[in-house]
Amino acid sequence: MNHTAIIRTCRYLTCALFMALGAKGAFAWTDKPVRMIVPAPPGGTIDIVARIVADELSTQIGQPVVVDNKPGAGGSIAVRSMLSSPPDGRTILLTASNVLTEVPQVLNVGFDPLKDVKPVVALARGVMVFVGSPGVPARDVKGVVAWVKANPGKLSYASYSSGTASQYAGAMFNKEAGLDLTHVPFPGSVPALTQVMGGQVPLMFDGVVTSKPLIAAGKIKVFGVASKTRWPQLPNVPTLAEQGYPDIDFRNWTGVVVPAKVSPALTEKIHAAVSRAAATPKVHDRLVSVGFEPMPDQSTAQLANDLRVEFERNARIVKSLDIKAD
Known part of the structure; x- marks a missing residue:
């Protein structure tokens, strides 16, 4: 069984377990509509994921999940909008990890991605x-x-x-x-x-x-x-590594984050609900069809560690290349 098949099987089993534990709405963390902020314009990579996930998440929790596009400033406008909202779980951010690990290295974003933001669920990885x-x-x-x-x-x-x-x-x-x-x-x-x-x-x-x-x-x-291994959906396209540029390796994850002030208990409820939505065949297959690689479920602690590692790697890249905002 290949890596993708293992992830798919784990997701399906997780979904079956969640469905066995309770009816629709059992994993809802709020009885009011949820705003899902997206740091990209309609039609962009992150927006595509947001709309796939928001539709299923709304069905699962029995509440509207409204996608709110706030592009600009490398995603920092969206992050600051989330941070200015009450930490009650009703405002979440669906973002690519680069908004937290790359952009703050170059732009004055007005927040600390390792202190002010808490990663909840990584849904899929792109290249x-x-x-x-x-x-x-x-x-x-x-x-x-x-x-x-x-x-x-x-x-x-x-x-x-x-x-x-x-x-x-x-x-x-x-x-x-x-x-x-x-x-x-x-x-x-x-x-x-x-x-x-x-x-x-x-x-x-x-x-x-x-x-x-x-x-x-x-x-x-x-x-x-831009990876060390070929992408399954473009099997005939050689990698940059194969063509002499092994350091050009970028595979960001896309997922849900919340303000660091959201309580641990509420964070875990959001994690369970979003993971449940991501585990459905509908979301899994749709993510694959548009070019993503679904990721296995991780704890919030594991994801926070991954975020820090990615942040530190990008800090080294910026310093070595003297990259600045244009």
């Missing part, structure tokens, strides 16, 4: 892909490098915000390949990809969820996966 405009005269990373070097000072790469893995990966590629690409940040994947499709900004490191359908439709090219 970065190196993509480009259809008109880029290259089929792989080697070809991209040759093309950029033949056009010194003329080319750029997009990111879905300053201080994110999208910028980090581009900066690492720039340095390791000896290139002079200019960084052009955008407020989210969708506006950035629009420019890449149109050729205004030819290159980008993006999350696989938003890039995958465009790759399939031939609207953008894919040159590699």
